[in-house]
Amino acid sequence: MQTRFESAKEQYERLGVDVEAAFEKVSRVPISVHCWQGDDLRGTETVQNELSGGIDVTGNHPGRARNGDELRADLEKALSLIPGKHRVNLHAMYAETDGVVVERDEIKPEHFRKWVDWAQKLGIGLDFNPTVFGHPKADDGLTLAHPDKDIRMFWINHCKASREIAAYFAKELGSPSLVNIWVPDGYKDTPSDRLTPRRRLKESLDAIYEVDYDSSLVIDAVESKLFGIGSEAFVVGSHEFYMNYANQSGKLCLLDTGHFHPTEMVSNKLSAMLLFHDQLALHVSRPVRWDSDHVVTFDDELKEIAIELVRNDALDRVNIGLDFFDASINRVAAWAIGTRNMVKALLHAALMPHDYMKKLQEEGDFTSRLALQEQLKTYPFGDMWDAYCKEQGVFIETEWLDDVKTYEQNVQFKREEIQTV
Numbered sequence: 001m002q003t004r005f006e007s008a009k010e011q012y013e014r015l016g017v018d019v020e021a022a023f024e025k026v027s028r029v030p031i032s033v034h035c036w037q038g039d040d041l042r043g044t045e046t047v048q049n050e051l052s053g054g055i056d057v058t059g060n061h062p063g064r065a066r067n068g069d070e071l072r073a074d075l076e077k078a079l080s081l082i083p084g085k086h087r088v089n090l091h092a093m094y095a096e097t098d099g100v101v102v103e104r105d106e107i108k109p110e111h112f113r114k115w116v117d118w119a120q121k122l123g124i125g126l127d128f129n130p131t132v133f134g135h136p137k138a139d140d141g142l143t144l145a146h147p148d149k150d151i152r153m154f155w156i157n158h159c160k161a162s163r164e165i166a167a168y169f170a171k172e173l174g175s176p177s178l179v180n181i182w183v184p185d186g187y188k189d190t191p192s193d194r195l196t197p198r199r200r201l202k203e204s205l206d207a208i209y210e211v212d213y214d215s216s217l218v219i220d221a222v223e224s225k226l227f228g229i230g231s232e233a234f235v236v237g238s239h240e241f242y243m244n245y246a247n248q249s250g251k252l253c254l255l256d257t258g259h260f261h262p263t264e265m266v267s268n269k270l271s272a273m274l275l276f277h278d279q280l281a282l283h284v285s286r287p288v289r290w291d292s293d294h295v296v297t298f299d300d301e302l303k304e305i306a307i308e309l310v311r312n313d314a315l316d317r318v319n320i321g322l323d324f325f326d327a328s329i330n331r332v333a334a335w336a337i338g339t340r341n342m343v344k345a346l347l348h349a350a351l352m353p354h355d356y357m358k359k360l361q362e363e364g365d366f367t368s369r370l371a372l373q374e375q376l377k378t379y380p381f382g383d384m385w386d387a388y389c390k391e392q393g394v395f396i397e398t399e400w401l402d403d404v405k406t407y408e409q410n411v412q413f414k415r416e417e418i419q420t421v
Protein backbone atom coordinates (compact mmCIF):
# COMPACT_ATOMS: atom_id res chain seq x y z
CA MET A 1 0.00 0.00 0.00
CA GLN A 2 2.86 2.33 0.86
CA THR A 3 4.43 1.79 -2.57
CA ARG A 4 1.13 2.49 -4.28
CA PHE A 5 0.76 5.66 -2.25
CA GLU A 6 4.29 6.88 -3.02
CA SER A 7 3.77 6.36 -6.72
CA ALA A 8 0.34 8.06 -6.68
CA LYS A 9 1.74 10.93 -4.63
CA GLU A 10 4.43 11.51 -7.24
CA GLN A 11 1.80 11.83 -9.95
CA TYR A 12 -0.23 14.39 -8.00
CA GLU A 13 2.90 16.30 -7.04
CA ARG A 14 3.88 16.56 -10.68
CA LEU A 15 0.70 18.61 -11.10
CA GLY A 16 1.76 20.88 -8.27
CA VAL A 17 -0.59 19.36 -5.65
CA ASP A 18 0.64 19.41 -2.04
CA VAL A 19 -0.62 16.03 -0.87
CA GLU A 20 0.20 16.48 2.84
CA ALA A 21 -1.57 19.85 2.87
CA ALA A 22 -4.61 18.27 1.19
CA PHE A 23 -4.78 15.53 3.85
CA GLU A 24 -4.46 18.10 6.59
CA LYS A 25 -7.15 20.36 5.10
CA VAL A 26 -9.71 17.54 4.84
CA SER A 27 -8.97 16.24 8.33
CA ARG A 28 -10.16 19.58 9.75
CA VAL A 29 -13.64 19.45 8.17
CA PRO A 30 -16.42 18.22 10.46
CA ILE A 31 -19.43 16.57 8.84
CA SER A 32 -22.69 16.70 10.76
CA VAL A 33 -23.88 13.09 10.73
CA HIS A 34 -27.67 12.84 11.02
CA CYS A 35 -28.84 10.48 13.76
CA TRP A 36 -32.08 9.62 11.96
CA GLN A 37 -30.47 7.15 9.51
CA GLY A 38 -30.16 4.71 12.41
CA ASP A 39 -33.81 4.20 13.31
CA ASP A 40 -35.80 5.18 10.21
CA LEU A 41 -36.84 8.49 11.74
CA ARG A 42 -38.86 6.88 14.52
CA GLY A 43 -37.42 8.89 17.38
CA THR A 44 -37.43 8.10 21.08
CA GLU A 45 -40.47 10.02 22.29
CA THR A 46 -42.81 8.32 24.75
CA VAL A 47 -45.70 8.69 22.34
CA GLN A 48 -44.60 7.35 18.97
CA ASN A 49 -46.35 9.14 16.12
CA GLU A 50 -46.35 8.06 12.51
CA LEU A 51 -43.88 9.76 10.23
CA SER A 52 -45.53 12.55 8.25
CA GLY A 53 -44.57 15.76 6.48
CA GLY A 54 -44.19 14.13 3.08
CA ILE A 55 -41.01 12.24 3.90
CA ASP A 56 -40.80 8.49 4.00
CA VAL A 57 -38.39 5.68 4.81
CA THR A 58 -38.61 2.43 2.86
CA GLY A 59 -37.04 -0.97 3.52
CA ASN A 60 -37.04 -3.47 6.35
CA HIS A 61 -33.45 -4.56 6.85
CA PRO A 62 -33.26 -6.15 10.31
CA GLY A 63 -31.37 -4.57 13.18
CA ARG A 64 -32.87 -1.10 13.52
CA ALA A 65 -31.91 0.75 16.70
CA ARG A 66 -34.93 0.63 19.02
CA ASN A 67 -33.95 3.18 21.65
CA GLY A 68 -31.45 5.93 22.41
CA ASP A 69 -28.78 3.60 23.77
CA GLU A 70 -28.87 1.41 20.66
CA LEU A 71 -28.86 4.42 18.40
CA ARG A 72 -25.82 5.87 20.15
CA ALA A 73 -24.04 2.50 19.99
CA ASP A 74 -24.72 2.26 16.24
CA LEU A 75 -23.63 5.82 15.63
CA GLU A 76 -20.46 5.20 17.57
CA LYS A 77 -19.73 2.16 15.41
CA ALA A 78 -20.37 4.22 12.25
CA LEU A 79 -18.20 7.10 13.47
CA SER A 80 -15.36 4.67 14.13
CA LEU A 81 -15.38 3.82 10.40
CA ILE A 82 -15.22 7.40 9.13
CA PRO A 83 -11.93 9.27 8.90
CA GLY A 84 -11.81 12.55 10.84
CA LYS A 85 -13.64 14.08 13.80
CA HIS A 86 -17.31 14.70 13.09
CA ARG A 87 -20.51 15.95 14.70
CA VAL A 88 -23.91 14.40 15.26
CA ASN A 89 -27.14 16.02 14.18
CA LEU A 90 -30.17 15.35 16.39
CA HIS A 91 -33.86 15.94 15.95
CA ALA A 92 -36.15 16.99 18.79
CA MET A 93 -37.97 13.65 18.40
CA TYR A 94 -34.89 12.02 20.00
CA ALA A 95 -35.75 13.41 23.44
CA GLU A 96 -35.48 10.83 26.23
CA THR A 97 -38.03 11.45 28.96
CA ASP A 98 -38.07 8.17 30.95
CA GLY A 99 -41.55 7.22 29.83
CA VAL A 100 -43.06 10.58 30.76
CA VAL A 101 -45.13 12.25 28.04
CA VAL A 102 -43.54 15.60 27.28
CA GLU A 103 -45.14 17.68 24.56
CA ARG A 104 -42.86 19.09 21.88
CA ASP A 105 -43.38 22.67 23.05
CA GLU A 106 -42.17 21.64 26.50
CA ILE A 107 -38.94 19.83 25.71
CA LYS A 108 -36.00 20.86 27.85
CA PRO A 109 -32.23 20.44 27.82
CA GLU A 110 -32.48 17.72 30.49
CA HIS A 111 -34.28 15.48 27.96
CA PHE A 112 -31.05 15.38 25.94
CA ARG A 113 -28.68 14.80 28.86
CA LYS A 114 -27.80 11.29 27.65
CA TRP A 115 -26.85 12.63 24.21
CA VAL A 116 -24.68 15.30 25.79
CA ASP A 117 -22.94 12.84 28.11
CA TRP A 118 -22.26 10.63 25.11
CA ALA A 119 -21.00 13.52 22.96
CA GLN A 120 -18.72 14.59 25.81
CA LYS A 121 -17.31 11.09 26.00
CA LEU A 122 -16.57 11.15 22.27
CA GLY A 123 -15.43 14.78 22.26
CA ILE A 124 -17.85 15.77 19.49
CA GLY A 125 -20.34 18.60 18.90
CA LEU A 126 -24.10 18.26 18.47
CA ASP A 127 -26.43 20.01 16.05
CA PHE A 128 -30.18 20.18 16.39
CA ASN A 129 -33.50 20.34 14.53
CA PRO A 130 -36.98 21.02 15.82
CA THR A 131 -39.23 18.15 14.69
CA VAL A 132 -42.09 19.89 12.97
CA PHE A 133 -43.72 16.77 11.52
CA GLY A 134 -44.83 13.34 12.74
CA HIS A 135 -47.30 14.87 15.19
CA PRO A 136 -51.09 15.30 15.35
CA LYS A 137 -50.61 19.08 15.17
CA ALA A 138 -48.94 18.65 11.79
CA ASP A 139 -51.46 16.20 10.37
CA ASP A 140 -53.00 18.58 7.86
CA GLY A 141 -49.60 19.51 6.44
CA LEU A 142 -49.45 22.99 7.98
CA THR A 143 -47.47 24.09 11.04
CA LEU A 144 -45.73 27.47 11.28
CA ALA A 145 -47.93 28.76 8.45
CA HIS A 146 -51.15 27.29 9.86
CA PRO A 147 -54.22 29.54 9.82
CA ASP A 148 -54.95 28.46 13.41
CA LYS A 149 -52.99 30.68 15.77
CA ASP A 150 -52.84 28.03 18.52
CA ILE A 151 -51.21 25.54 16.19
CA ARG A 152 -48.74 28.15 15.01
CA MET A 153 -47.93 29.05 18.61
CA PHE A 154 -47.38 25.41 19.50
CA TRP A 155 -44.75 25.06 16.78
CA ILE A 156 -43.24 28.48 17.48
CA ASN A 157 -42.74 27.41 21.09
CA HIS A 158 -41.30 24.09 19.96
CA CYS A 159 -38.74 25.88 17.79
CA LYS A 160 -37.89 28.25 20.64
CA ALA A 161 -37.39 25.31 22.99
CA SER A 162 -35.18 23.68 20.35
CA ARG A 163 -32.91 26.72 20.18
CA GLU A 164 -32.58 26.68 23.94
CA ILE A 165 -31.55 23.03 23.82
CA ALA A 166 -28.98 23.86 21.15
CA ALA A 167 -27.54 26.60 23.37
CA TYR A 168 -27.22 24.03 26.12
CA PHE A 169 -25.39 21.67 23.75
CA ALA A 170 -22.99 24.46 22.82
CA LYS A 171 -22.27 25.34 26.46
CA GLU A 172 -21.75 21.73 27.48
CA LEU A 173 -19.71 20.73 24.46
CA GLY A 174 -17.81 23.94 23.74
CA SER A 175 -18.97 24.07 20.12
CA PRO A 176 -21.78 26.13 18.55
CA SER A 177 -24.84 24.12 17.59
CA LEU A 178 -26.56 24.58 14.24
CA VAL A 179 -30.34 24.66 14.57
CA ASN A 180 -32.04 23.98 11.28
CA ILE A 181 -35.72 24.69 10.82
CA TRP A 182 -37.50 22.68 8.17
CA VAL A 183 -41.30 22.65 8.06
CA PRO A 184 -43.41 20.63 5.64
CA ASP A 185 -46.07 23.30 5.09
CA GLY A 186 -47.69 23.25 1.70
CA TYR A 187 -50.68 22.19 -0.36
CA LYS A 188 -51.38 19.13 -2.42
CA ASP A 189 -53.25 21.17 -4.98
CA THR A 190 -53.11 24.59 -6.57
CA PRO A 191 -53.48 27.22 -3.86
CA SER A 192 -55.92 30.08 -4.14
CA ASP A 193 -53.59 32.24 -2.07
CA ARG A 194 -49.84 31.83 -1.85
CA LEU A 195 -49.03 35.06 -0.10
CA THR A 196 -50.99 34.63 3.14
CA PRO A 197 -49.35 31.36 4.23
CA ARG A 198 -45.94 32.74 3.31
CA ARG A 199 -46.63 35.87 5.36
CA ARG A 200 -47.62 33.70 8.32
CA LEU A 201 -44.45 31.60 7.99
CA LYS A 202 -42.38 34.77 7.98
CA GLU A 203 -44.15 36.06 11.10
CA SER A 204 -43.71 32.75 12.88
CA LEU A 205 -39.99 32.72 12.10
CA ASP A 206 -39.67 36.29 13.35
CA ALA A 207 -41.32 35.22 16.61
CA ILE A 208 -39.00 32.22 16.95
CA TYR A 209 -35.93 34.37 16.41
CA GLU A 210 -36.97 37.09 18.88
CA VAL A 211 -34.59 35.55 21.38
CA ASP A 212 -31.04 36.36 20.40
CA TYR A 213 -28.27 33.84 21.01
CA ASP A 214 -24.60 34.50 20.66
CA SER A 215 -23.20 32.90 17.51
CA SER A 216 -20.78 31.00 19.73
CA LEU A 217 -23.85 29.09 20.95
CA VAL A 218 -26.53 28.89 18.31
CA ILE A 219 -26.25 29.09 14.54
CA ASP A 220 -29.71 29.36 12.95
CA ALA A 221 -30.48 27.88 9.56
CA VAL A 222 -33.63 27.59 7.46
CA GLU A 223 -34.21 24.80 4.91
CA SER A 224 -36.26 25.23 1.77
CA LYS A 225 -38.01 22.62 -0.32
CA LEU A 226 -39.57 22.35 -3.74
CA PHE A 227 -42.29 19.80 -3.09
CA GLY A 228 -43.09 16.81 -0.92
CA ILE A 229 -45.63 14.01 -0.80
CA GLY A 230 -48.86 15.90 -0.14
CA SER A 231 -47.35 19.28 -0.98
CA GLU A 232 -46.87 18.67 -4.69
CA ALA A 233 -48.45 21.91 -5.84
CA PHE A 234 -47.07 24.37 -3.32
CA VAL A 235 -44.50 24.54 -0.55
CA VAL A 236 -44.67 27.63 1.65
CA GLY A 237 -40.94 27.62 2.49
CA SER A 238 -39.62 27.67 -1.05
CA HIS A 239 -36.03 28.46 -1.96
CA GLU A 240 -36.78 32.10 -2.81
CA PHE A 241 -38.70 32.50 0.43
CA TYR A 242 -35.84 31.28 2.60
CA MET A 243 -33.05 32.81 0.57
CA ASN A 244 -34.63 36.22 1.10
CA TYR A 245 -35.50 35.49 4.70
CA ALA A 246 -31.96 34.36 5.47
CA ASN A 247 -30.47 37.39 3.78
CA GLN A 248 -32.70 39.83 5.59
CA SER A 249 -32.46 38.28 9.02
CA GLY A 250 -28.86 37.09 9.07
CA LYS A 251 -29.74 33.39 9.17
CA LEU A 252 -28.11 30.61 7.21
CA CYS A 253 -29.74 29.24 4.10
CA LEU A 254 -29.67 25.45 4.21
CA LEU A 255 -29.61 23.85 0.78
CA ASP A 256 -30.74 20.24 0.69
CA THR A 257 -29.42 18.63 -2.49
CA GLY A 258 -32.74 16.80 -2.92
CA HIS A 259 -34.92 19.89 -2.68
CA PHE A 260 -34.61 21.29 -6.17
CA HIS A 261 -35.73 20.36 -9.67
CA PRO A 262 -33.89 17.21 -10.79
CA THR A 263 -31.73 19.10 -13.29
CA GLU A 264 -30.94 21.92 -10.87
CA MET A 265 -27.58 21.37 -9.19
CA VAL A 266 -26.66 22.65 -5.74
CA SER A 267 -23.00 22.64 -6.83
CA ASN A 268 -23.89 25.39 -9.28
CA LYS A 269 -25.61 27.46 -6.60
CA LEU A 270 -22.80 27.56 -4.04
CA SER A 271 -20.60 30.24 -5.60
CA ALA A 272 -23.63 32.50 -6.12
CA MET A 273 -24.78 32.01 -2.53
CA LEU A 274 -21.28 32.48 -1.12
CA LEU A 275 -21.06 35.97 -2.60
CA PHE A 276 -24.05 37.10 -0.55
CA HIS A 277 -23.95 34.95 2.59
CA ASP A 278 -21.13 34.69 5.15
CA GLN A 279 -22.14 31.14 5.95
CA LEU A 280 -24.29 28.43 4.43
CA ALA A 281 -25.47 25.00 5.44
CA LEU A 282 -25.96 21.86 3.40
CA HIS A 283 -27.99 18.70 3.64
CA VAL A 284 -26.12 16.42 1.34
CA SER A 285 -28.49 13.77 0.10
CA ARG A 286 -29.06 11.86 -3.15
CA PRO A 287 -32.29 12.43 -4.98
CA VAL A 288 -33.18 9.60 -7.34
CA ARG A 289 -35.80 11.12 -9.64
CA TRP A 290 -37.19 13.04 -6.66
CA ASP A 291 -36.33 13.90 -3.06
CA SER A 292 -35.80 10.23 -2.30
CA ASP A 293 -33.07 10.65 0.35
CA HIS A 294 -30.87 7.83 -0.96
CA VAL A 295 -27.48 7.17 0.62
CA VAL A 296 -24.88 9.57 -0.73
CA THR A 297 -22.61 7.98 -3.33
CA PHE A 298 -19.34 9.18 -4.83
CA ASP A 299 -21.13 10.55 -7.87
CA ASP A 300 -20.45 13.53 -10.13
CA GLU A 301 -22.64 15.97 -8.20
CA LEU A 302 -21.07 15.08 -4.86
CA LYS A 303 -17.60 15.59 -6.37
CA GLU A 304 -18.66 18.90 -7.87
CA ILE A 305 -20.09 20.15 -4.54
CA ALA A 306 -16.82 19.29 -2.81
CA ILE A 307 -14.81 20.98 -5.58
CA GLU A 308 -16.83 24.17 -5.12
CA LEU A 309 -16.22 24.14 -1.38
CA VAL A 310 -12.50 23.53 -1.74
CA ARG A 311 -11.62 25.76 -4.66
CA ASN A 312 -13.63 28.67 -3.27
CA ASP A 313 -11.93 28.30 0.08
CA ALA A 314 -15.34 27.87 1.69
CA LEU A 315 -14.80 24.88 3.95
CA ASP A 316 -15.12 26.99 7.08
CA ARG A 317 -18.15 28.89 5.74
CA VAL A 318 -20.32 25.95 4.78
CA ASN A 319 -21.71 23.64 7.46
CA ILE A 320 -21.86 20.24 5.83
CA GLY A 321 -24.65 18.02 7.08
CA LEU A 322 -26.06 14.81 5.66
CA ASP A 323 -29.68 13.84 5.11
CA PHE A 324 -30.48 10.36 3.88
CA PHE A 325 -32.41 7.48 5.31
CA ASP A 326 -32.37 3.99 3.87
CA ALA A 327 -33.89 1.06 5.73
CA SER A 328 -33.27 -1.44 2.94
CA ILE A 329 -29.59 -1.93 3.83
CA ASN A 330 -27.61 -2.15 7.05
CA ARG A 331 -28.10 1.24 8.67
CA VAL A 332 -24.57 1.48 10.10
CA ALA A 333 -23.20 0.67 6.65
CA ALA A 334 -25.47 3.36 5.19
CA TRP A 335 -23.91 5.94 7.51
CA ALA A 336 -20.42 4.65 6.76
CA ILE A 337 -20.92 4.65 2.98
CA GLY A 338 -22.57 8.07 2.82
CA THR A 339 -20.27 9.85 5.23
CA ARG A 340 -17.10 8.26 3.91
CA ASN A 341 -18.18 9.38 0.46
CA MET A 342 -18.60 12.95 1.63
CA VAL A 343 -15.09 12.92 3.10
CA LYS A 344 -13.79 11.12 0.02
CA ALA A 345 -15.23 13.82 -2.23
CA LEU A 346 -13.52 16.50 -0.14
CA LEU A 347 -10.19 14.70 -0.44
CA HIS A 348 -10.73 14.24 -4.17
CA ALA A 349 -11.32 17.98 -4.48
CA ALA A 350 -8.36 18.88 -2.27
CA LEU A 351 -6.07 16.89 -4.57
CA MET A 352 -6.72 19.06 -7.62
CA PRO A 353 -4.47 21.88 -8.85
CA HIS A 354 -7.19 24.52 -8.57
CA ASP A 355 -4.99 27.60 -8.97
CA TYR A 356 -3.58 26.25 -12.20
CA MET A 357 -7.01 25.22 -13.48
CA LYS A 358 -8.45 28.65 -12.69
CA LYS A 359 -5.54 30.23 -14.53
CA LEU A 360 -6.22 28.13 -17.61
CA GLN A 361 -9.79 29.37 -17.64
CA GLU A 362 -8.83 33.00 -17.10
CA GLU A 363 -6.40 32.73 -20.00
CA GLY A 364 -9.08 31.23 -22.20
CA ASP A 365 -7.21 27.95 -22.62
CA PHE A 366 -10.31 25.80 -22.50
CA THR A 367 -8.58 22.95 -24.35
CA SER A 368 -6.06 22.48 -21.56
CA ARG A 369 -8.78 22.94 -18.95
CA LEU A 370 -10.85 20.11 -20.41
CA ALA A 371 -7.82 17.89 -21.01
CA LEU A 372 -6.69 18.26 -17.40
CA GLN A 373 -10.18 17.70 -16.00
CA GLU A 374 -10.31 14.44 -17.96
CA GLN A 375 -6.73 13.46 -17.06
CA LEU A 376 -7.57 13.77 -13.37
CA LYS A 377 -10.50 11.40 -13.68
CA THR A 378 -8.18 8.41 -14.07
CA TYR A 379 -5.58 9.49 -11.54
CA PRO A 380 -4.91 6.94 -8.76
CA PHE A 381 -7.25 8.56 -6.28
CA GLY A 382 -8.09 5.21 -4.63
CA ASP A 383 -4.50 4.94 -3.40
CA MET A 384 -4.74 8.40 -1.89
CA TRP A 385 -8.02 7.56 -0.19
CA ASP A 386 -6.63 4.35 1.29
CA ALA A 387 -3.57 6.22 2.55
CA TYR A 388 -5.78 8.91 4.08
CA CYS A 389 -7.94 6.33 5.85
CA LYS A 390 -4.83 4.63 7.19
CA GLU A 391 -3.37 7.92 8.39
CA GLN A 392 -6.65 8.69 10.16
CA GLY A 393 -6.66 5.27 11.79
CA VAL A 394 -9.78 3.85 10.13
CA PHE A 395 -10.37 0.82 7.92
CA ILE A 396 -9.62 1.16 4.22
CA GLU A 397 -12.25 0.57 1.56
CA THR A 398 -11.77 -3.22 1.39
CA GLU A 399 -11.88 -3.68 5.16
CA TRP A 400 -14.64 -1.67 6.82
CA LEU A 401 -17.57 -3.77 5.66
CA ASP A 402 -16.23 -6.86 7.45
CA ASP A 403 -16.35 -4.88 10.66
CA VAL A 404 -19.99 -3.93 10.03
CA LYS A 405 -20.89 -7.52 9.19
CA THR A 406 -19.45 -8.66 12.52
CA TYR A 407 -21.34 -5.90 14.34
CA GLU A 408 -24.49 -6.84 12.48
CA GLN A 409 -24.21 -10.47 13.59
CA ASN A 410 -23.18 -9.77 17.17
CA VAL A 411 -25.30 -6.73 17.93
CA GLN A 412 -27.90 -5.65 15.38
CA PHE A 413 -29.33 -9.05 14.45
CA LYS A 414 -29.61 -9.98 18.13
CA ARG A 415 -32.11 -7.16 18.49
CA GLU A 416 -34.44 -8.85 16.05
CA GLU A 417 -34.08 -12.13 17.97
CA ILE A 418 -35.16 -10.37 21.15
CA GLN A 419 -38.09 -8.80 19.30
CA THR A 420 -39.37 -12.09 17.89
CA VAL A 421 -38.94 -14.22 21.08
Ligand SMILES: C[C@H](O)[C@H](O)[C@@H](O)C(=O)CO
Pocket: 036, 055, 129, 182, 223, 225, 256, 283, 291, 323
Ligand atom coordinates in the same frame (compact mmCIF):
# COMPACT_ATOMS: atom_id res chain seq x y z
C1 LIG B 1 -35.50 14.71 8.83
C2 LIG B 1 -35.00 15.94 8.15
O1 LIG B 1 -35.00 17.03 8.95
C3 LIG B 1 -35.78 16.21 6.92
O2 LIG B 1 -35.37 15.19 6.03
C4 LIG B 1 -35.57 17.55 6.24
O3 LIG B 1 -34.29 18.02 6.42
C5 LIG B 1 -35.87 17.36 4.81
O4 LIG B 1 -34.98 17.33 4.03
C6 LIG B 1 -37.27 17.13 4.40
O5 LIG B 1 -37.37 16.77 3.09
Ligand SMILES: [Mn+2]
Pocket: 182, 223, 256, 283, 323
Ligand atom coordinates in the same frame (compact mmCIF):
# COMPACT_ATOMS: atom_id res chain seq x y z
MN1 LIG C 1 -33.00 18.00 4.51
